[in-house]
Amino acid sequence: MFRKTVGILSILALVAAVFVSCSSSPKKQPEAKPEQPPAAGTVIGLDGVPMPVWVNKNPKSETHFYAVGYAIKSNRAISKTAAGQDARDQIARWIGTKVSNALVSYTSEGGENKNTQTLTHFENISKQVAEQTLVGVEEDEMWVDDKGGVHMLCSFPKANMNKAFESTVATFQRNEAAAFAEFKAKEALSFLEKETKDGITK
Numbered sequence: 001m002f003r004k005t006v007g008i009l010s011i012l013a014l015v016a017a018v019f020v021s022c023s024s025s026p027k028k029q030p031e032a033k034p035e036q037p038p039a040a041g042t043v044i045g046l047d048g049v050p051m052p053v054w055v056n057k058n059p060k061s062e063t064h065f066y067a068v069g070y071a072i073k074s075n076r077a078i079s080k081t082a083a084g085q086d087a088r089d090q091i092a093r094w095i096g097t098k099v100s101n102a103l104v105s106y107t108s109e110g111g112e113n114k115n116t117q118t119l120t121h122f123e124n125i126s127k128q129v130a131e132q133t134l135v136g137v138e139e140d141e142m143w144v145d146d147k148g149g150v151h152m153l154c155s156f157p158k159a160n161m162n163k164a165f166e167s168t169v170a171t172f173q174r175n176e177a178a179a180f181a182e183f184k185a186k187e188a189l190s191f192l193e194k195e196t197k198d199g200i201t202k
Contacts, residue, residue: 128164
C-alpha cells in the first residue's frame with residue numbers, strides 16, 4: 001500500500017514538473033519577414049508611398065468615368081483643392097463633349113442640324129448637364145510626388161449624366177417647345193448612352 005501511494009505521488013510530481021516547464025517556456029515568436037525594397041525604377045512619393053498606376057493610366061469602367069487632376073501650390077491643402085478642381089474640369093469637358101456629340105448625332109438624323117436656334121439651345125443643355133453632374137464627383141485617391149505635387153484621382157457615375165440630361169431636357173421641352181417641337185428626350189438619351197459606352201476605352 002505504501003509503495004503504491006509513493007508511486008502515485010511520483011507520477012503526479014512528474015506530470016506537474018512537465019506542466020510547469022511547458023508553461024514557463026517562452027512562446028516562439030514568428031519570424032518577421034524583411035520588407036521588400038521597391039522594384040527598380042519605382043517612383044517614391046514625398047510620404048514614402050510608391051507611385052500608383054492610376055497616376056499615368058486612368059482606370060476604365062463601364063459605370064464610372066475617372067480623371068486625374070494635378071496641382072503643386074504653396075502648401076498641400078491648397079494643392080489638394082486645386083488638383084481636385086483640375087480633375088473636375090476634365091470631367092466637365094468630357095461630359096460636354098459626350099452630350100454635344102449625342103445631340104449633334106440626334107439632330108443630324110432628325111434633319112434638324114440646320115436649325116441654328118435648336119443647336120444654340122443644345123449647347124446650353126450640354127453646359128447645364130455638365131454642371132449638374134459635377135455635384136456627384138468623388139475624390140477617390142491622392143498621391144503626393146517627391147516634389148510635393150498632388151495627384152488626385154476622381155470619379156463620377158455615368159448614370160448621373162443620363163439623369164441630369166433627362167432633367168435638363170425636360171426643362172428644355174417645357175420652355176423651348178417652339179424652338180424644337182419634335183424633340184424627343186428618350187431618343188436623344190439613347191444617343192447619349194451609346195456615346196458614353198463608345199467612350200469607355202477612350
